[in-house]
Amino acid sequence: MLTDYHNHLENGTLTLDYLEQFTNAANNKNIGSFGISEHAYHFYQTADILQNKWVNERRYYDMKDYVSLFHQAWNKEIDVKMSIEMDYTPGKHKEMEKFIQSYDFDYVIGSVHWVGDFGIDLAEYKKEWERRDLYDVYRKYYDQIVTLAQSNLFDIVGHIDLVKIFKYVPQDEEFLLEQYERATDALAQSKTCVEISSAGLRKPVGELYPDPRLLRKCFEKNIPIVLSSDAHFPEHVGADFDQSLALAKEIGYSSIMTFSKGERKEYPLG
Template identity: 85%
Template sequence: MLTDYHNHLENGTLSLDYLTKFTDKAKELGIESFGISEHAYHFYQTADILQNPWVNERRYYDMTDYEALFQKAWNHDIDVKMSIEMDYTPGKHKEMEQFIKSYDFDYVIGSIHWVGDFGIDLAEYRKEWDRRDVAQVYKAYFDQVITLAESNLFDIVGHLDLVKIFKYVPDDEEFLLEQYERATDALAKSKTCVEISTAGLRKPVGELYPDPRLLQKCFEKNIPIVLSSDAHFPEHVGANFDQALKLAKEIGYTSIMTFSKGERKEYPIG
C-alpha cells in the first residue's frame, strides 16, 4: 500500500481537469490512496482562524467550490480523498474544531508554518533567520507541535520538522534531541500520524522530513506513518518515494495508515 495525502491545487485551478492531472500521476505510480489537502488559509471560511498580511492576500477560495469539485470527481469515479492542510494556530482550537467538523473530510493535516509573526518556511521571511536566535525558534516551533498533538484535532502532522527548511539548525545537538523527545511524547498520546514527506528533498535543506533521529523516536513510541509528497504540481506527486520507503523500512516501520471519512486502517507498507 502506498499513500500520498499531502497535495495542493493552488498553482492551477479548482477544476476537474487539473485535479485529474494529479490523480492520473498517482495512478501511474501505483499510489492506491491519494488525497488533495489544500491550504486552509486560502478559504474565506478560515478568516476567523488565521490572519496576517501574507495570508490575507491569498484568501480567495470558497469551501462550497472545493466540496463541489470533489463531488464532481466522485461522480466520475475518480478515487480521491478530500482533505485540508490547516495551519495550527495557538489560541484558536475552538475555531479550528468548528471548521474541521463543518466538512466531511477524509482526514485533516495540521502543520506549523508560523511562529508568531514569523513565516518560517517562506522565502520572503528568510532573512529573519539571521536576526533571530535559532534555538528559540526551534523551542517555539516544537512547543506548537506539542499543543497541536494535545489538541487531537488532526489526523496527520505535516512535515514534522519543517523548521529545518533553510538549513538553520541549533548547534546544540542535545537541545535538538530534547525537542524531538518532547514532541514525540505528545504525539504518542494523540491520534496524530506523522508523514514521511519527500518535499524536503526539493527544498534548500535537501532532506526528507522528518530527520531520521526524529522518525526513530516516532517508531519507538508507536506513532503511525503515512507517505506524502506535498506536491504543488502534478509532476511532484509521489516524487522520491523510493527514498521515503527506504527510510521507513530502515527505521523499522512495516505498516502505513490509510484514511477514509475519518476512519483509519493500517496496511503493510509498499
C-alpha cells in the same frame, strides 16, 4: 500500499481537469490512497482562525467550490480523498474544531508554518533567520507541535521538522533531541500520525522530513506513518518515494495508515 496525502491545487485551478492531472499521476505511480489537502488559509471560511498580511492576500477560495470539486470527481468514480492542510494556530482551537467539523473530510493535516509573525518556510521571511535567536525559534516551533498533538484535532502532522527548511539547525544535539522527545511524547498520546515527506528533498535543506533521529523516536513510541510528497504540481506526486520507503524500512516501519471519511486502516508498507 502507498499513500500520498499531502497535495495542493493552488498553482492551478479548482477544476476537475486539473485535479485529474494529480490523480492520473498517482495512478501511474501505483499510489493506492491519494488525497488533496489544500491550504486552509486560502478559504474565506478560515478568516477567523489565521490573520496576517501574507495570508490575507491569499484568501480567495470558497469551501463550497472545493467540496463541489470532490463531488464532481466522486461522481466520475475518481478515487481521491478530500482533505485540508490547516495552519495550527495557538489560541484558536474552538475555531479550528468548528471548521474541521463543518466538512466531511477524509482526514485533516495540521502543520506549523508560523512562529508568531515569522513565516518560517517563506522565502520572503528568510532574512529573519539571521535576526532571530535560532534556539528560541526552534523551541517555540516545537511548543506548537506539542500543542498541535495535544489538541487531537488532526489526523496527520505535516512535515514535522519543517523548521529546518533553510538549513538553520541548532548545533547542540542535546537540545535538538529534547525537542524531538517532547514532540513525540505528545504525538504518542494523540491520534495524530506523522508523514514522511519527500518535499524536503526539493527544498534548500535537501533531505526528507523528518530527520531519521526524529522518525526513530516516532517508531519507538508506536506513532503511525503515512507517505506524502507535498506536491504543488502534478509532476511532483509520489516524488522520491523510493527514498521515503527506504527510510521508513530502515527505521523499522512495516505498515502505513490510510484514511477514508475519518476511518483509519493499517496496511503493510508498499
